[in-house]
Amino acid sequence: MTAVVPSPELTEPVEPPPSARKPKRNWTPWVLLAPGLLWLVVFFLVPIFTSVSASVQTGDYDDGFKLTWHWANYSQALTDYGVQYLHSGIYSVLCTVFCLALGYPVAYFIAFKGGKYKSLLMALVIVPSFTSFLIRTIAWKTILADNGPVVQFLNDAHVLKLTSALGWTVGNHVLASPAAVVCGMVYNFLPFTILPLYTSLEKIDPRLHEAGHDLYCSPFTTWRRVTLPLSMPGVIGGTLLTFIPAIGDYINAQLLGNPNTGVVGQKIEDLFLRNTQGYPVGSAISVVMMVGTLVLVMSYIRKAGTEDLI
Amino acid sequence: MSSNDVLGRTEGGDLRLAGLTKRYGSFTAVDDLDLTVPQGSFFALLGASGCGKTTTLRMVSGLEEPTAGRIFLGDQDVTDRKPYRRPVNTVFQNYALFPHLDIYENVAFGLRRRGVKDVKKPVTDMLDLVELGHLAKRKPGQLSGGQQQRIALARALINQPQVLLLDEPLGALDLKLRRQMQIELKRIQLEVGLTFVHVTHDQEEAMTMADTIAVMNAGRIEQMGSPAELYENPSTTFVANFLGQSNLLTGTVEGVDGDVVTVTAHGQRLTLDAARCPVRSGAVILGVRPEKVHLARTGAEIPAGHNRLTGGTVVDTSFIGVSTQYLVTLATGEEVSVFEQNTGREIQRPGTEVVVHWDPSQGFGLEGGQDIEAGAADIEEDAA
Ligand SMILES: Nc1ncnc2c1ncn2[C@@H]1O[C@H](COP(=O)(O)OP(=O)(O)OP(=O)(O)O)[C@@H](O)[C@H]1O
Ligand SMILES: [Mg+2]
Numbered sequence: 001m002t003a004v005v006p007s008p009e010l011t012e013p014v015e016p017p018p019s020a021r022k023p024k025r026n027w028t029p030w031v032l033l034a035p036g037l038l039w040l041v042v043f044f045l046v047p048i049f050t051s052v053s054a055s056v057q058t059g060d061y062d063d064g065f066k067l068t069w070h071w072a073n074y075s076q077a078l079t080d081y082g083v084q085y086l087h088s089g090i091y092s093v094l095c096t097v098f099c100l101a102l103g104y105p106v107a108y109f110i111a112f113k114g115g116k117y118k119s120l121l122m123a124l125v126i127v128p129s130f131t132s133f134l135i136r137t138i139a140w141k142t143i144l145a146d147n148g149p150v151v152q153f154l155n156d157a158h159v160l161k162l163t164s165a166l167g168w169t170v171g172n173h174v175l176a177s178p179a180a181v182v183c184g185m186v187y188n189f190l191p192f193t194i195l196p197l198y199t200s201l202e203k204i205d206p207r208l209h210e211a212g213h214d215l216y217c218s219p220f221t222t223w224r225r226v227t228l229p230l231s232m233p234g235v236i237g238g239t240l241l242t243f244i245p246a247i248g249d250y251i252n253a254q255l256l257g258n259p260n261t262g263v264v265g266q267k268i269e270d271l272f273l274r275n276t277q278g279y280p281v282g283s284a285i286s287v288v289m290m291v292g293t294l295v296l297v298m299s300y301i302r303k304a305g306t307e308d309l310i
Numbered sequence: 311m312s313s314n315d316v317l318g319r320t321e322g323g324d325l326r327l328a329g330l331t332k333r334y335g336s337f338t339a340v341d342d343l344d345l346t347v348p349q350g351s352f353f354a355l356l357g358a359s360g361c362g363k364t365t366t367l368r369m370v371s372g373l374e375e376p377t378a379g380r381i382f383l384g385d386q387d388v389t390d391r392k393p394y395r396r397p398v399n400t401v402f403q404n405y406a407l408f409p410h411l412d413i414y415e416n417v418a419f420g421l422r423r424r425g426v427k428d429v430k431k432p433v434t435d436m437l438d439l440v441e442l443g444h445l446a447k448r449k450p451g452q453l454s455g456g457q458q459q460r461i462a463l464a465r466a467l468i469n470q471p472q473v474l475l476l477d478e479p480l481g482a483l484d485l486k487l488r489r490q491m492q493i494e495l496k497r498i499q500l501e502v503g504l505t506f507v508h509v510t511h512d513q514e515e516a517m518t519m520a521d522t523i524a525v526m527n528a529g530r531i532e533q534m535g536s537p538a539e540l541y542e543n544p545s546t547t548f549v550a551n552f553l554g555q556s557n558l559l560t561g562t563v564e565g566v567d568g569d570v571v572t573v574t575a576h577g578q579r580l581t582l583d584a585a586r587c588p589v590r591s592g593a594v595i596l597g598v599r600p601e602k603v604h605l606a607r608t609g610a611e612i613p614a615g616h617n618r619l620t621g622g623t624v625v626d627t628s629f630i631g632v633s634t635q636y637l638v639t640l641a642t643g644e645e646v647s648v649f650e651q652n653t654g655r656e657i658q659r660p661g662t663e664v665v666v667h668w669d670p671s672q673g674f675g676l677e678g679g680q681d682i683e684a685g686a687a688d689i690e691e692d693a694a
Contacts, residue, residue: 210373211406213393215465216423221394225423229410 048290055283061276070280077284081267088263088289091178091253092246095185099193099242100235102186107197107234108227112206125194133188137255140184144174144256151175176258184252189245193238200234201227236304240297247293264289323349323384323397323472325370325505330379332365339365341529343379347473347507347522352499354516355509357526358552358685363509364403366526367475370507371400383472394423399466403477405458407450413437413461414446420469436468439498455482459491467498476508480515492519513553517541525549527685541599543586543674550597550676552685557603557646559596560682566590571675576642580617581670593678601649602672605636608663618667619646624658638666 055073059065110121128136144150151174154160163169168179204227212222228235250265257263268285271278330343340362347353355363368374370381372393380389388396399420407416417436418429426432437443440460450458459479466474476495480488496519499506510516516523517537524534525548533540533549544550547558561575569584573596580596587594598617606612608620621641628635634657636648646666658664 205406207402207404207406208408210393211400211402211408213373214371214398214400214402215420215469216394218392218394221423225419226408226410 051283051286054279055281055287057280059277059280061279065279073280073284074288076281077288081264081285084262084264084267085292087178087253087261088247088265091182091185091261091263092243092249094182095189095246096193096239096243098182098186099190100239103190103193103197103238104235107194107201111198111201111204112209118202122195122198125191125198129191133251134255136188137184137251140180140187140256141175144180144183146173146175170258175256178257178261180256181253181261184256185246185249188249188252189242192241192245196237196241197231197234200231200237204230232304236301240300244293244297248289323505324382325349325473325507326382327366327370328380328382330366330369330381331377332362332369332374333377338529340369340376343529343531345524345531345534347505349384349472349505350503351521352496352506352508352519354520354523355507355526356511356513356516356523356553358511361526362529363511363526364477367400367477367507367509370473371398371475372396373400397472398475399469399471399473400475401459401462401466401477401479403479403481405450405462407458407461407465409450411449412446413442413448413450413453416450416461417464417468419465424469432468436464439467440464440494456484456487456491459483463495463498467502467504470502471504473505473507476506478509478511480510480512488515495519517553523553525552527552544597545588545676546684547595547597547676547680547682548685550674550685551683555600555647556597557600558676558682559644560678561594561596562678563589563591563594570670573675576619576640576644578619580619580673582673582675583671586671586673587675589675589677595676595678595680595682596673597676598668598673600635600647601633601651603646603648603666603668605638605648605650605658606665606667607658608665610665612665612667613669615670616667617670617673618665620665622646622664622666624660624662624664627658627660629657638664 053067054065055077056067056069056071057065058068058070058073106125110118110125114121142148151160151172154163154174155172160169160172160174163179164171169177174180174183208226208230209222212226213219217225248265250263250269253261253263254266264285268282271282271285275282325347327343327345330340331338332340343366355366357363365374369376372388372391372395376389380387382388383397408419411419414433414437418433421429421432433446434443437446440463442457442460442464445453445457450461453461459482463476463479479495480491483491492515495506495508508516508519520537522534523537523540525532525540527548533545535543540549540553544553544556547556550556550558559575559580561573561580564572564574564579566572566584571582571584571587571590571594573580573582573594575596582596604616605624612618619640622638624636625639625645626635626637631652633649633651636650636658638646638648640646648666
């Protein structure tokens with residue numbers, strides 16, 4: 001970030017002339033903030049503004065769109081895509097829950113039992129992310145392939161009969177099913193859960209565990225009463241960092257799902273890229289998703305803040 | 311309380327360690343420790359840094375597994391019992407208060423885990439006992455070191471454990487608060503009648519508080535006894551130097567006549583009480599505490615029967631007020647320190663030629679062949 005530090009020549013011209021007799025203003029913070037602010041304006045505020053404005057326009061790709069305050073776009077966005085909202089919601093919540101269930105023990109183990117291998121183990125958690133998201137997702141097509149060991153085993157163990165009856169898998173296959181979508185999501189987002197969890201667990205003084213044992217706590221009670229409450233910042237951070245990208249994700253649904261696992265992201269993509277009149281409704285759905293996610297996240301944080309979650 | 315049975319409390323529960331040993335690899339931190347702490351007593355474990363005090367406590371509390379040996383509470387062997395199933399609580403060297411809980415909940419923690427329903431009264435009483443009732447709603451991070459220390463004490467004490475282990479709980483306090491807490495701790499111990507095992511490397515603290523002191527050195531117990539016993543009759547040079555200060559002179563036993571042992575040291579004839587000297591022949595170390603030694607100008611009259619070392623020169627005089635501390639060098643090069651009470655006597659300037667003398671019954675004898683500097687360096691470290 002050293003490049004942002006302004007050189008004296010850069011700050012001098014913006015200083016008011018001495019004759020102005022105003023108290024000397026310090027422009028340094030503004031100069032430092034400028035690139036970030038500019039970034040936010042161009043890539044955050046402007047797109048939000050265009051999305052919101054597009055969501056109440058009408059028209060089509062050839063004749064252009066006009067701002068007609070066509071609020072009906074919203075009723076269409078809210079009523080026609082119920083299944084997709086539901087799928088996005090269910091998959092992302094499941095993904096977050098599984099990531100937490102899988103990630104917490106991993107983070108706990110690395111933080112408290114990792115010893116001198118801590119950094120190495122954390123590197124191993126992150127290293128897979130250096131490969132492209134797409135490639136990693138496509139790799140799951142191989143892992144869950146019909147003649148692969150996973151599906152063979154699940155078939156032999158008659159697990160797929162049960163899961164297919166529940167609608168999680170389809171027939172003898174895992175691929176192209178809700179289960180495959182959630183598997184892919186969990187795999188892709190797991191590091192986002194583990195990192196903040198590890199950071200907050202690592203900060204806990206192991207001597208507090210000893211104090212717990214000394215005060216009549218079994219190992220489980222010690223975890224429940226001491227470790228878990230102290231790691232809540234990591235739990236909240238990890239679940240948010242997983243849930244927010246997960247609810248917008250559609251690559252996993254597209255590559256590992258079937259036509260019945262459609263999520264909101266896929267619909268938005270369709271409306272924008274494959275429908276000449278789709279911009280307004282697509283934008284309306286985006287706005288609904290943004291507001292919906294924001295409300296969910298805010299109420300989650302508020303609840304977490306009052307320690308209701310533990 | 312019914313929970314007492316869960317924790318296996320027993321009547322007449324002395325704490326007994328039998329052959330307790332802890333090795334880390336090839337390093338022996340605690341070496342074949344045998345000791346009994348009578349129920350209801352205030353027991354101090356005194357020793358220099360790294361001598362194995364914390365390790366011993368951790369084995370008693372169950373946080374560390376002994377390499378060998380057994381731990382008994384009353385007639386029960388608790389060696390293999392998990393820490394949370396022992397009627398033992400610890401005040402940790404670093405407090406280890408739970409940062410996410412307020413003071414009230416920290417103190418209530420043990421009771422709640424044992425399923426005690428009504429914790430309000432015991433917790434309030436305990437907070438009053440440590441005089442921090444007004445801070446009940448604060449988090450540990452908002453307390454001073456001394457206050458945290460008292461909360462750590464309250465959090466352990468409220469469980470009325472059979473044995474309370476205190477690991478240098480006063481280490482972080484300034485001198486004034488430390489003295490205040492020492493008195494407080496002693497008062498609480500007498501009031502609740504629990505067994506306290508108090509670890510410290512402050513000899514004064516151990517002496518003022520404990521019924522029994524065990525002096526530890528390199529994983530072993532060097533000597534155990536009441537503070538007065540240890541001070542008056544140390545059995546090793548380490549104890550003589552570690553607990554207070556001692557003048558130690560190497561010599562040879564010349565003969566025993568009734569209850570008088572005659573010794574030559576540095577070419578001078580000295581006598582010792584036979585009752586205070588375990589050596590009957592050969593090499594001996596003669597010790598005498600600085601406050602029992604007197605100074606006289608060469609040529610001045612010396613009480614009859616006193617041991618005397620002649621040919622001394624005062625090399626340092628420090629007037630402290632209540633007493634004057636002298637350092638005297640003998641002709642043979644040995645140094646003798648003398649603490650003379652301020653009773654209005656003349657103060658001897660450095661350079662004065664003097665005779666040091668003391669009542670023979672005030673000296674003590676030790677087995678010869680020991681390092682006469684053992685344990686002494688630690689005192690200087692503490693003073694520094
Ligand atoms: N986990 C461990 N592994 C290896 N050596 C250890 C371990 N714990 C303690 N020791 C060693 O055992 C010895 C005794 O340690 P202990 O903590 O009991 O000392 P202490 O008497 O409490 O000292 P202090 O007064 O400084 O607290 C020390 O030399 C220490 O280095
Ligand atoms: Mg210690």
